[in-house]
Amino acid sequence: MWIKHVTKKTGHILFPYLWHYFTDDYKDRMHHLVIDTLLSFVILGLLGGNIILGAWLYLFSIQPEVQVTITAPDLVISGEPMTLDTAIVVCNKTISAVDVKMVVPSGFIVDSPLDYNWDSLPRQQTETFSTTGRFTGNVQQPYRAVVLYSYHYYGQSFSGSTTVEFKVDTSSLEVVAHTP
Numbered sequence: 001m002w003i004k005h006v007t008k009k010t011g012h013i014l015f016p017y018l019w020h021y022f023t024d025d026y027k028d029r030m031h032h033l034v035i036d037t038l039l040s041f042v043i044l045g046l047l048g049g050n051i052i053l054g055a056w057l058y059l060f061s062i063q064p065e066v067q068v069t070i071t072a073p074d075l076v077i078s079g080e081p082m083t084l085d086t087a088i089v090v091c092n093k094t095i096s097a098v099d100v101k102m103v104v105p106s107g108f109i110v111d112s113p114l115d116y117n118w119d120s121l122p123r124q125q126t127e128t129f130s131t132t133g134r135f136t137g138n139v140q141q142p143y144r145a146v147v148l149y150s151y152h153y154y155g156q157s158f159s160g161s162t163t164v165e166f167k168v169d170t171s172s173l174e175v176v177a178h179t180p
Helices: 002-014 016-022 030-060
Strands: 066-071 081-090 095-103 108-110 115-121 125-135 142-153 156-167
Touching: 066 095, 066 142, 066 156, 081 095, 081 142, 115 125
Parallel strands: none
Antiparallel strands: 066 081, 081 125, 095 115, 095 142, 108 125, 142 156
16 A cells, blocks of 8 residues: 555656646646656756766776786796796776786796786686796795786776795706716
8 A cells, every 4th residue: 555655656756747647636737747847857867866976986986806816836946847827816897908917037937928918807707827937046045926917997097016935945956076
């Protein structure tokens, strides 16, 4: 019973001109129709403005979240093959023009590309890639690999970086003194 009443009153406020033609509630009181029509345009304008404002806030005030991780192997042997694994996780919004560049320490001879590009990555997607090569460095000295990334979202540019540190545990080269 009350649903019918609420529906009638809502329809009367939002669409009085239609209510006038489908029912005869106004009974030759045209000034009520004019005032109710102006009132309904104001209410519909405010309602539409709130919907547009909510959509705008969702699109532009909540920034897209991207998580980039890079991992190095637990055991690094100088002169042996080594792989750095990188993962990009797009958490909440689709992003476009994704550029990823890896900066490796000197001594890392790379067999695979260091730059990766995607036109767009949809939300909840994970992209992984591996950078392989041979690394030569001093034992027990720390080294750092850096991943630089940038992407676009509705004309806004975002960028960031992440790093991984690793130490050379041992060497594949052994020096033996040869005495006569």
